[in-house]
Amino acid sequence: xxxxxxxxxxxxxxxxxxxxxxxxxxxxxxxxxxxxxxxxxxxxxxxxxxxxxxxxxxxxxxxxxxxxxxxxxxxxxxxxxxxxxxxxxxxxxxxxxxxxxxxxxxxxxxxxxxxxxxxxxxxxxxxxxxxxxxxxxxxxxxxxxxxxxxxxxxxxxxxxxxxxxxxxxxxxxxxxxxxxxxxxxxxxxxxxxxxxxxxxxxxxxxxxxxxxxxxxxxxxxxxxxxxxxxxxxxxxxxxxxxxxxxxxxxxxxxxxxxxxxxxxxxxxxxxxxxxxxxxxxxxxxxxxxx
Amino acid sequence: xxxxxxxxxxxxxxxxxxxxxxxxxxxxxxxxxxxxxxxxxxxxxxxxxxxxxxxxxxxxxxxxxxxxxxxxxxxxxxxxxxxxxxxxxxxxxxxxxxxxxxxxxxxxxxxxxxxxxxxxxxxxxxxxxxxxxxxxxxxxxxxxxxxxxxxxxxxxxxxxxxxxxxxxxxxxxxxxxxxxxxxxxxxxxxxxxxxxxxxxxxxxxxxxxxxxxxxxxxxxxxxxxxxxxxxxxxxxxxxxxxxxxxxxxxxxxxxxxxxxxxxxxxxxxxxxxxxxxxxxxxxxxxxxxx
Numbered sequence: 386x387x388x389x390x391x392x393x394x395x396x397x398x399x400x401x402x403x404x405x406x407x408x409x410x411x412x413x414x415x416x417x418x419x420x421x422x423x424x425x426x427x428x429x430x431x432x433x434x435x436x437x438x439x440x441x442x443x444x445x446x447x448x449x450x451x452x453x454x455x456x457x458x459x460x461x462x463x464x465x466x467x468x469x470x471x472x473x474x475x476x477x478x479x480x481x482x483x484x485x486x487x488x489x490x491x492x493x494x495x496x497x498x499x500x501x502x503x504x505x506x507x508x509x510x511x512x513x514x515x516x517x518x519x520x521x522x523x524x525x526x527x528x529x530x531x532x533x534x535x536x537x538x539x540x541x542x543x544x545x546x547x548x549x550x551x552x553x554x555x556x557x558x559x560x561x562x563x564x565x566x567x568x569x570x571x572x573x574x575x576x577x578x579x580x581x582x583x584x585x586x587x588x589x590x591x592x593x594x595x596x597x598x599x600x601x602x603x604x605x606x607x608x609x610x611x612x613x614x615x616x617x618x619x620x621x622x623x624x625x626x627x628x629x630x631x632x633x634x635x636x637x638x639x640x641x642x643x644x645x646x647x648x649x650x651x652x653x654x655x656x657x658x659x660x661x662x663x664x665x666x667x668x669x670x671x672x673x674x675x
Numbered sequence: 676x677x678x679x680x681x682x683x684x685x686x687x688x689x690x691x692x693x694x695x696x697x698x699x700x701x702x703x704x705x706x707x708x709x710x711x712x713x714x715x716x717x718x719x720x721x722x723x724x725x726x727x728x729x730x731x732x733x734x735x736x737x738x739x740x741x742x743x744x745x746x747x748x749x750x751x752x753x754x755x756x757x758x759x760x761x762x763x764x765x766x767x768x769x770x771x772x773x774x775x776x777x778x779x780x781x782x783x784x785x786x787x788x789x790x791x792x793x794x795x796x797x798x799x800x801x802x803x804x805x806x807x808x809x810x811x812x813x814x815x816x817x818x819x820x821x822x823x824x825x826x827x828x829x830x831x832x833x834x835x836x837x838x839x840x841x842x843x844x845x846x847x848x849x850x851x852x853x854x855x856x857x858x859x860x861x862x863x864x865x866x867x868x869x870x871x872x873x874x875x876x877x878x879x880x881x882x883x884x885x886x887x888x889x890x891x892x893x894x895x896x897x898x899x900x901x902x903x904x905x906x907x908x909x910x911x912x913x914x915x916x917x918x919x920x921x922x923x924x925x926x927x928x929x930x931x932x933x934x935x936x937x938x939x940x941x942x943x944x945x946x947x948x949x950x951x952x953x954x955x956x957x958x959x960x961x962x963x964x965x
Contacts, residue, residue: 411924415947418827420957425947430902430923446902446925537708558921559899579901579923609849611869612720612736631848633720633869634701635736657705657715667710 401474407449410557428557448578451587452477458590465492469593524619528662537669539570566603581608599623610636691764697739700847718847738868741877742767748880755782759883814909818952823891827959829860856893871898889913900926
């Protein structure tokens, strides 16, 4: 969650994990407007009930591409687990539609957080345990003179890089993609899910598993920039949040509050910079190849 | 929830309601790829904490266009309230971001339902209290010889009719629209919200308030057809679920299970019929003006 170190911290501990990805798409037969029978691929959607130390927490609806990372990132982004060290194992078993997590010391304030449930907005968003706004003041993304900068010429390459990875979206639609990029535009992670909140949680889980710090990264989502997306990016310490879609008032206001550089409607050539405390560098104004 | 009567039942009771709609969009300043400062409109997103008989249930994130109907439809679709008769009043106060509901007899099995939380998939989906699959067997949409039929020539007009109503989407994006149509293509309700689950819940609330039965209606959503959308349409007794977007495997499977006519990728001219027990009438094959 810290936005401090620029160099990724070394992973200190790796939980015991299954590797239980599901097939992403399934063929179904249809009839089109001409009455003709055809076959199309549709995105998988599967219930996965999360048990932590044998206690049922909730059921996630997921594509199932990265269920272990999803569960870890969910617990991280809900602030139910403070550190990867506290997770001993994640065992996903699709035959029982269950993800069993064993922890070292249990969950943080689960009952207190259960007392406040927020049904968030984003595409496939869900329960945000605890007060959505809780600790928002602690999620500041400080702007330092030697801090990370995002160059317009890099931004233009992100949308292009993603297009080559959106295999499930191109095949079946009905999914959102989230990606983590380095400041020089390298794609570090890309996850698609039927719920965009799942995709961002899975990337948060992968970052923990690999000891990747967010403070010098760019988070890219195909979905809208709502309050939940901005808060999760801030929790991951990522100062740059980019979307090809639009944003909501609360997403905008929280980005201003935490000092996040917020970019919407991003394509290979175009974008709208909605909030920037001074990290964005216009180095390609008028460039035809940006 | 019943799919029985074709004629709308007369509203038996109308709760005391506020009328606390929020402004839908807000102007923010941006900089574009040329570095030029501009103003764009973005969709509102506001927390609204639901209290039932002074007990906090959860916080909804909503555009705020129809908060009273949203709250009623949420309680209906979560099966926390069995009938509009049980709701005495809904008081929305944005200054405290609170929706206070007074009931006649309290909520149904709230504590039991809280024990099972499902984080659903759809655009802006949220907590589905209780087991998502619970009572699915009771949600059947029987196909009767004299039952409702949807004509291809009508379907073609729905997308066109909606385009004229999507004012917030055209202005600010980042919202989903849900609509209820009669079988002859008349638009009965249209609600936009930052969460598509809110838009469907608000329509469910309006249907209760007006005593409108769903069994001879068409439910149209701009969002994806996920398990949650199909279940909610089935709970409302609507046999026709149409989307301009795609669908997920679980949305498809539940539609097949409950006998719902499921149509995706719907535009003025084109569509894909994913499941139909025999209600759809191909009366415009090859028609240029469909």
